[in-house]
Amino acid sequence: MKKPFMLTMAAASLGGFALFSPTSASADDKVDFAKQILPIFEAKCMKCHETEHTDDTGRIKKPKSGLVMDTAEGLKKGGKEHKEKTLVAGKAADSALYTMTTLPITDEMVMPPEGKADPLTDAEKELLKKWIDQGADFGTWTKWEKKK
Numbered sequence: 001m002k003k004p005f006m007l008t009m010a011a012a013s014l015g016g017f018a019l020f021s022p023t024s025a026s027a028d029d030k031v032d033f034a035k036q037i038l039p040i041f042e043a044k045c046m047k048c049h050e051t052e053h054t055d056d057t058g059r060i061k062k063p064k065s066g067l068v069m070d071t072a073e074g075l076k077k078g079g080k081e082h083k084e085k086t087l088v089a090g091k092a093a094d095s096a097l098y099t100m101t102t103l104p105i106t107d108e109m110v111m112p113p114e115g116k117a118d119p120l121t122d123a124e125k126e127l128l129k130k131w132i133d134q135g136a137d138f139g140t141w142t143k144w145e146k147k148k
């Protein structure tokens, strides 16, 4: 699988290069946080990174490692460990939010933790990377409303 990966990387770097030219960045090429990234977080991250709340059984649930992923504010603030290095707008490679999802599944720091939620697919990792590299723009989104 070496070749397709290299092709993906080449395509990704071309995409990044195009960003420097204001006229060439087409609107439909831009990742839409609410439509494309939030559903991934919702399915694979929120159960551990939701704002502190009381669950159905009355137990207080705190976001793991202080990382709140259901608000734009929380994502920008980051977790206790990586702080502002959790999400570095424009730099996925420096953002723990992305790099921790790309760790080997057996790594104790991989997100989501092994067996707790489905790992991100390659397409989802690529999308998350692209969104951060494009500047981690939340658009008008500020907060996730949990479906009851």
Ligand code: HEC
Residues within 6 Å of the ligand: 041, 044, 045, 046, 047, 048, 049, 064, 065, 066, 067, 078, 079, 080, 081, 082, 083, 086, 096, 097, 098, 100, 101, 108, 109, 111, 112, 113, 116, 117, 120
């Ligand atoms: C089953 C619970 C669980 C799920 C699901 C989960 N995490 Fe975590 N997360 C943790 C725990 C626990 C930690 C603290 C580090 C550790 O003990 O591994 C953590 C820490 C983190 C950190 C570091 C925070 C800091 O302090 O800097 C990031 C970034 C992160 N998670 C991102 C994610 C992302 C992105 C997803 C979804 C793709 C996700 N997590 C899903 C439990 C979870």
